[in-house]
Amino acid sequence: MKLSEAASLVRSKNAGPFQLTFDVLFEEVGTFLAAVEADVLTPAFFARTFHCPASSVHVYICPNARAIKATIPRPKTQGTFGDADLHGGQQYAPLLDLEI
Amino acid sequence: MDVQRALLPSVSKAFPTAVLVLAFRETLCREGVDERLFELAIQGATKAPLSEIVHICQYFLDQQPSLRLNKLLLPGKSSAASESASDMTALLRQSGYSSIIGGGIRDPLILGQLEHWLQEVRQRIDAMVETLIGDRLAGAHYELVIHQYGRNAVMADLEPDPQVQLHEVGLVVEILAPTQDLASLIAQISRQPLLHHPIPEWVGGVTTFACLHNPAHIDRGPVYQFNLNHVLFPERLEDVYRLELLEVGTEMVGTAR
Secondary structure, rough: OHHHHHHOOEEEEEEOEEEEEEEEOOOOOHHHHHHHHHHHOHHHHHHHHHHOOOOOEEEEHHHHOEEEEEEEOOOOOOOOOOOOOOOOOOHHHHHOOEOO | HHHHHHHHHHHHOOOOOOEEEEEEEEEEEEOOOEEEEEEEEEEEOOOOOOOHHHHHHHHHHHHHEEEEEEEEEEEOOOOHHHHHHHHHHHHHHEEEEEEEEEEOOHHHHOOOOOHHHHHHHHHHHHHHHHHHHHHHHHOOOEEEEEEEEOOOOOOHHHHOOOOOOOEEEEEEEEEOOOOOHHHHHHHHHHHHHHHHHOOOOOOOOOOOOEOOOOEEEEEEEEEEOEEEEEEEEOOOOHHOOOOEEEEEEOOOEEEEE
């Protein structure tokens, strides 16, 4: 199953001007656990996809919120010349087709 | 660490009586981005007015253009000072003035070679800028990006699936220059190659770009970049960091772990 089908919400957002954060939320415990088990939202995945060092990626598994969260260095500092997503809100597309 | 060794003595010298810059540490770096994020703590700033702290931060940031403050810690300073933290917006760094041009392309023959065509357009713009206003620029730096909506504008270099089979593409040409006059002029110069840069498939003059506006460019005014993320008012620095004291030259400074 694709992450976009399993999750009730996949989103990205600025975490301050220097960082970008991703939230993946699940309605059901079962799909949340399946996503955790699949282990696809890893530092290596974010490092590869968003061209940052894996050591700078923080992944949080939050069972009480049935959520997986990840924070990475923002590809460009918010508002830097050439930044085309000022809220960081449309950077989650590469997560959607991950197979869990 | 090298930055710390290089900067702290000069900061201490520049502000000998006001405050002591105590500690800062690198937080994170990003590949291919010439920016380094630091955390800076200013000890003994309890009574210093915020304007003076702004001045110190400004001095710190001016030492190296790649420095960004992720956190500024002011231990012991009343958190009521945060009410005037908007004064810290003085630390926004103006990156210049911007003008933009919006429009689109529909011709499948251009769309089939879009990346290559845009490269040639850019080269043509650079050459025309040099010829027409090179003396006015006098070596000053300008930047130009072309966002390709419908293809990869939103994620740019990180786009995993840049569209090659395009039906129509929206372009936003964005220019950054030291003054509004220059940004505006470069935008006006850009219009010509966008409108008429040829492709081999067509013989004779062709209009290659659908302008959204006339005049084609919009002046956006001054544009800024972030230098500071947030300001903390801990009671004591030790509440935030474990400290290790280091001797740098004759100055005793701290480094945070």
